[in-house]
Amino acid sequence: xxxxxxxxxxxxxxxxxxxxxxxxxxxxxxxxxxxxxxxxxxxxxxxxxxxxxxxxxxxxxxxxxxxxxxxxxxxxxxxxxxxxxxxxxxxxxxxxxxxxxxxxxxxxxxxxxxxxxxxxxxxxxxxxxxxxxxxxxxxxxxxxxxxxxxxxxxxxxxxxxxxxxxxxxxxxxxxxxxxxxxxxxxxxxxxxxxxxxxxxxxxxxxxxxxxxxxxxxxxxxxxxxxxxxxxxxxxx
Amino acid sequence: xxxxxxxxxxxxxxxxxxxxxxxxxxxxxxxxxxxxxxxxxxxxxxxxxxxxxxxxxxxxxxxxxxxxxxxxxxxxxxxxxxxxxxxxxxxxxxxxxxxxxxxxx
Numbered sequence: 001x002x003x004x005x006x007x008x009x010x011x012x013x014x015x016x017x018x019x020x021x022x023x024x025x026x027x028x029x030x031x032x033x034x035x036x037x038x039x040x041x042x043x044x045x046x047x048x049x050x051x052x053x054x055x056x057x058x059x060x061x062x063x064x065x066x067x068x069x070x071x072x073x074x075x076x077x078x079x080x081x082x083x084x085x086x087x088x089x090x091x092x093x094x095x096x097x098x099x100x101x102x103x104x105x106x107x108x109x110x111x112x113x114x115x116x117x118x119x120x121x122x123x124x125x126x127x128x129x130x131x132x133x134x135x136x137x138x139x140x141x142x143x144x145x146x147x148x149x150x151x152x153x154x155x156x157x158x159x160x161x162x163x164x165x166x167x168x169x170x171x172x173x174x175x176x177x178x179x180x181x182x183x184x185x186x187x188x189x190x191x192x193x194x195x196x197x198x199x200x201x202x203x204x205x206x207x208x209x210x211x212x213x214x215x216x217x218x219x220x221x222x223x224x225x226x227x228x229x230x231x232x233x234x235x236x
Numbered sequence: 237x238x239x240x241x242x243x244x245x246x247x248x249x250x251x252x253x254x255x256x257x258x259x260x261x262x263x264x265x266x267x268x269x270x271x272x273x274x275x276x277x278x279x280x281x282x283x284x285x286x287x288x289x290x291x292x293x294x295x296x297x298x299x300x301x302x303x304x305x306x307x308x309x310x311x312x313x314x315x316x317x318x319x320x321x322x323x324x325x326x327x328x329x330x331x332x333x334x335x336x337x338x339x340x341x
Binding site for chain 2: 018019022023026040041043044047048051052053054057061065071072074075076078079082083084085086087088089090091092093094095102105106109110111112114117118119121122166167168170171172173174175176177178179180181182183184185186187188192195196198199200203204207212215216219220221222223224225226227228230
């Protein structure tokens with residue numbers, strides 16, 4: 001992307017957030033349903049989405065809460081699960097280069113979830129957008145709005161909402177994997193194939209041998225380390 | 237909201253915000269394009285997304301015959317290759333997965 005390209009606007013960010021919103025809304029709906037099913041009130045379900053805003057961690061929180069885990073143990077299990085997010089900011093800023101501005105990152109970085117990071121990276125890689133803080137706000141607001149509204153509707157619908165709709169339940173459950181795969185395809189290049197292969201293998205091994213959280217962290221780090229093996233002259 | 241739930245949410249939310257925000261303030265401008273850290277960060281995106289895809293489908297593979305998973309994955313690949321649309325591919329994958337579950341029911 002040329003530095004002469006106008007910086008993308010808040011509205012462009014909202015449009016770029018559309019696939020995330022389409023994926024987030026049903027997942028968040030499922031979270032609202034699951035939370036009320038295990039005894040949380042609608043306000044509590046919404047509160048978890050509002051404050052934590054990390055899908056996998058929220059589902060795990062339900063399991064920990066219902067399993068009777070002490071608050072601090074549960075909290076730091078979930079914190080450990082989200083450590084992977086430390087890699088996203090520097091990776092994004094490095095991808096953008098000198099045009100990166102982070103004056104208001106204290107606000108927009110709150111929305112730097114897995115999917116927002118992936119969508120931003122994909123859009124930048126395809127040359128469809130130029131980084132700006134309003135763009136990041138738009139991207140984050142679109143995703144966060146879908147997450148909150150989905151949770152609210154799911155909590156309102158209640159714990160038995162999807163019991164009579166197993167096919168819809170299944171289709172909604174595949175929305176997030178489908179989004180991850182589509183995002184992966186959008187940033188795919190030949191030099192990334194070894195990175196992806198190693199990340200996949202290590203994720204499976206780590207998950208089966210230890211736990212899902214370990215598998216995710218180990219897969220990400222092993223995949224990124226594989227990137228060091230390519231020759232420095234290879235294209236990005 | 238119960239106090240223990242609010243405490244849990246505030247601790248996790250604060251750490252998650254810190255994980256997402258503070259690293260954006262690292263100075264990566266002086267980093268050489270072909271340097272070790274630059275190559276590590278350039279590989280972080282593909283590695284992260286591949287990891288999350290695998291982690292999200294692994295429980296489906298462990299449940300038995302992955303026909304819906306194959307159908308959903310094929311729908312994502314075919315739609316993305318045909319349209320280059322992340323939205324279209326996501327929706328097609330979800331629909332393909334649901335249709336396969338319905339057909340097998």
